[in-house]
């Protein structure tokens with residue numbers, strides 16, 4: 001593993017391949033959940049969606065943590081039912097809430113509410129009950145978005161406002177992204193945690209992290225304060 005520094009606190013940890021990166025992320029998450037459970041009866045984990053975290057969840061699901069004491073919520077959700085292949089909830093149910101981790105409690109963001117805004121309002125209280133999170137796992141798009149906080153989206157300013165007080169917000173579909181309406185945890189919510197792990201791959205994403213400072217992900221870096229941020233990268 002080599003390291004490059006993009007700020008005094010944030011290091012890009014480079015791993016040889018996606019398997020090694022997934023292993024590193026799973027160990028970090030499991031260690032911080034175990035640390036939280038050594039001090040508290042309950043722990044909470046924010047699980048990201050998308051294409052990157054599946055192997056991390058596969059590994060976590062093999063680890064003998066006291067998962068029945070762990071609540072899992074999502075960093076964001078697409079406005080699709082949990083039966084949809086696009087559902088982040090479906091990803092987490094299929095790949096994380098199985099095996100050793102089957103007993104973890106899922107706190108979903110999607111509900112059969114009439115609109116994403118209604119679902120976000122309903123999720124606000126259930127997410128608030130989980131704060132502070134023990135660990136947050138995020139991905140990042142090729143456009144520098146995290147969760148469902150997309151560049152240029154009408155919801156972005158509010159979603160990145162560290163003083164908004166909001167935990168869960170709706171984000172409308174947009175051009176070029178997101179392709180469907182979304183529900184997202186806010187920067188305000190996602191920084192109320194003891195550790196942030198960001199799992200990315202490929203040169204495009206690494207260069208965004210290391211060479212830009214104007215995208216949503218960089219607002220997260222700035223807002224993290226004393227919260228450790230680990231950027232785990234593989235080619």
Ligand SMILES: O=C1O[C@H](COP(=O)(O)O)[C@@H](O)[C@H](O)[C@H]1O
Nearest residue numbers: 048049050051052139140141147
């Ligand atoms: O749309 C989304 O994108 C991000 C990044 O996904 P990835 O496939 O590039 O890792 C993801 O973190 C988020 O949960 C998802 O809804």
